[in-house]
Amino acid sequence: QKEVEQDPGPLSVPEGAIVSLNCTYSNSAFQYFMWYRQYSRKGPELLMYTYSSGNKEDGRFTAQVDKSSKYISLFIRDSQPSDSATYLCAMKEYNNDMRFGAGTRLTVKP
């Protein structure tokens, strides 16, 4: 079993839809949870950062962490064509290296 599991998609939605992206993990020592967005031929950039369990909202983006289920989610409201990218979940233990999911490729169609 991989340490971090993420459905690679691809996922295609119409503009304005609510998008739900998810990851599961097996290492209960993970404390820091992140979502990175990667546009084509670019490096990943941090989108959302959460420490431990809970929700975090930033504009149209909401990140949720459920440590009891070892499950994290990213919701995108009112999705836009500019949201089309690959979304990578990432997580890490204290003072240890980051582990990435496989990335989900999202296309938002106008």
Add this chain to the structure above:
Amino acid sequence: DTAVSQTPKYLVTQMGNDKSIKCEQNLGHDTMYWYKQDSKKFLKIMFSYNNKELIINETVPNRFSPKSPDKAHLNLHINSLELGDSAVYFCASGRVPGGELFFGEGSRLTVL
């Protein structure tokens, strides 16, 4: 003004050659990394370098050797390139323990 910059962006070379990729960060971070991203977009850590301590990922062949002349630079040298080395290599920097990573734009290596 770029936070993490790496060169070259594209590299096409023959099997058996030796090549290097350079990385520089101007963020003042103590830790730098090399990641390999395969064709399925899976990002896998290769090396991390924190305050002159190199942490090697055991699954990386010893044909890959990182070199850090100072805290702001971490270069990657690859000997005897193989077809399977074709990938995008990302340099990143960050602060431990829980800080975000800042990635460069990637160096796309194609081995023919």
